[in-house]
Amino acid sequence: MKRKVITGIMMVSLMMLAGCGQSDNAGTINDTNVTDTEITVDIIGTDDDGQTVDSVDTSNSAETVTESAKEENETDSTAGSSDTLVVYFSRTGEQYNVGVIDKGNTAIVAEMIIEHTGADAFEILPQEDYYPYTYKELTDVAKQELNDNARPAYKGDVPDFSQYSTIFIGAPVWWGDWPMIMYTFFENNRDSLVGKTLIPFSTHAGSGLSGFDNKLSAACPKASIGAGLAIAGTDAQNDQNSVKQSVDEWLKELGF
Numbered sequence: 571m572k573r574k575v576i577t578g579i580m581m582v583s584l585m586m587l588a589g590c591g592q593s594d595n596a597g598t599i600n601d602t603n604v605t606d607t608e609i610t611v612d613i614i615g616t617d618d619d620g621q622t623v624d625s626v627d628t629s630n631s632a633e634t635v636t637e638s639a640k641e642e643n644e645t646d647s648t649a650g651s652s653d654t655l656v657v658y659f660s661r662t663g664e665q666y667n668v669g670v671i672d673k674g675n676t677a678i679v680a681e682m683i684i685e686h687t688g689a690d691a692f693e694i695l696p697q698e699d700y701y702p703y704t705y706k707e708l709t710d711v712a713k714q715e716l717n718d719n720a721r722p723a724y725k726g727d728v729p730d731f732s733q734y735s736t737i738f739i740g741a742p743v744w745w746g747d748w749p750m751i752m753y754t755f756f757e758n759n760r761d762s763l764v765g766k767t768l769i770p771f772s773t774h775a776g777s778g779l780s781g782f783d784n785k786l787s788a789a790c791p792k793a794s795i796g797a798g799l800a801i802a803g804t805d806a807q808n809d810q811n812s813v814k815q816s817v818d819e820w821l822k823e824l825g826f
């Protein structure tokens with residue numbers, strides 16, 4: 571595997587946001603002190619013919635990333651007879667410090683929760699999937715959505731909320747906040763979420779839960795908010811045994 575040097579505004583800007591630029595979802599973020607920096611990332615993947623390649627050119631956008639990564643973003647939701655639901659949003663493609671991934675960090679944690687609890691699942695997938703599969707381009711699109719206080723549409727919806735009393739809701743931290751598509755979900759389902767116990771979880775690169783709990787409470791004021799869990803995205807990809815242990819302990823504390 572080669573190491574590729576990428577120059578530009580990368581994670582340093584995100585980490586600065588994590589420390590000082592928490593968005594209040596009003597669309598302003600503080601990145602005025604961001605400076606260009608140089609970081610190295612490991613990038614692996616497969617080319618169009620399915621051959622393994624050890625780097626992708628991140629100066630190009632979606633074209634450079636694998637078809638398989640895209641296909642993985644067309645995954646499933648399940649509706650059964652559980653009283654617990656896991657709602658999550660997660661991206662494949664190039665992600666921070668894990669190279670090109672074909673299962674998103676948050677999806678990995680979501681699956682652990684589903685396995686432990688037997689919960690049903692609803693994966694939030696964009697109606698029009700315009701999100702780039704390269705990291706830098708994705709951060710740009712996400713930042714624009716945050717600045718615009720956008721409400722990107724997603725496919726389908728939970729068929730029937732009435733059977734669920736507890737809903738785990740997970741996403742990657744994007745610019746110190748929930749991805750804007752999650753606010754679309756909260757707002758579309760505001761009435762259906764009244765009286766539910768909502769339990770947030772995040773994957774991140776240093777920001778932890780990043781206020782997901784308070785932001786969820788503000789978006790769904792008539793729901794109860796349970797104790798959330800934050801998992802480093804790199805651990806979700808690379809240290810799944812210890813992540814599973816953390817997830818299981820957290821779920822036991824919550825009574826599962």
Ligand SMILES: Cc1cc2nc3c(=O)[nH]c(=O)nc-3n(C[C@H](O)[C@H](O)[C@H](O)COP(=O)(O)O)c2cc1C
Pocket residue numbers: 584585587588659660661662665666673674675676677705708709710712713741742743744745746747773774775776777778802803804
């Ligand atoms: C657009 C974007 C913004 C991000 N912003 C932050 C951030 O503010 N704080 C942080 O700790 N990590 C940030 N990250 C890193 C992701 O939260 C982390 O890689 C996450 O595990 C990705 O999850 P996923 O594979 O489920 O999409 C950002 C990543 C992206 C793509």
